[in-house]
Amino acid sequence: MEFKTYAATGTGTLPSFRANESINDPAKYIPSDDLVSAVNVALSLGQPLLLTGEPGTGKTQLAYHIAHYFGLGKPVVFTAQTTSVANELFYKYDALGHFQYAQNQEAVLGDEEVERRFVSYKGRLGEAILSGRRMVVLIDEIDKAPRDFPNDLLFAIEDLSFKVPEVNKVHSCPPENKPIIIITSNSEKNLPDAFLRRVVFYHIPFPDDNLLLRILSGKIMDFNSSELNTIISHFNAVRSNKMGAIKKPPATAELINWAILLKKIGLGTSGLANISGLSSADKEKLKMSYSVLAKNKDDLNMLKKKIG
Secondary structure: OOOOOOOOOOOOOOOOOOOOOOOHHHHHHOOOOHEEEEEHHHHHHOOOEEEEEOOOOOHHHHHHHHHHHHOOOOOOOEEEEOOOOHHHHHHHOOOHHHHHHHHHOOOOOOHHHHHHHHEOOOOHHHHHHHOOOOOEEEEOOOHHHHHHHHHHHHHHHOOEEEEHHHOEEEEOOOOOHHOEEEEEOOOOOOOOOOOOOOEEEEEEOOOOOHHHHHHHHHHHOOOOHHHHHHHHHHHHHHHOOOOOOOOOOOOOHHHHHHHHHHOOOOOOHHHHHOOHHOHHHHHHHHHHHHHHHOHHHHHHHHHHHHOO
């Protein structure tokens, strides 16, 4: 397929796109030995696992991997927001919809009907508690939530119950169905000490070259090990500032997408080790590919200038 399918003038045919299903395949997630140990500690104690680490190092994907490994179905995912309050973690109440119904209908709804119509547990910890089985719950970016949110969360987890005052109910689950909870944080702000005392903590470091090779080998079948090592070496040169002081180093996710792009544009890996020997056309391809690795204008311009 010709890569350059779009031009500034004229019309063209939109190329077909086939996603690489290996990228997000939970079966092909490769945790480090230390991360496996942290997961086992959390499972043994029945405590949430709090993960920190650079964006793109696999914090979120771990929840999907654990759910797949134990055959628990897809995890429940709750993404914390700056406006999140504790009850939103468990259920969503459509107060506006309930108000509009009450304004337009004479019949007064009972609690059961209010719950059926205006309370949703889908995609929240409440779904796992009410499921009647064990599930994995991912609470993503908890550091974005208000400060009292983490402590409210742990209080409810320890009780395995939560209240829905809008319908005068308390929901709970037996200990054997206690959810497996994975919590991620980008360390944007400190979390409360009381919260930290009740979780198992692990910081995911950036993978070393051997782990990067294992990760790429499992997700990309278009290169052999030698070619992947060359890609990793060039990626590390970008990340470690050998090609200039980059402000936002790319992570594993960017490396995977960059390797896929190199294959699509037909840029051989041998040129990555000898940039000066690249043809003018291949230099332009490499410059263009840096749009995957760089995430701001200054970094992108700096990398392009290094190619000449």
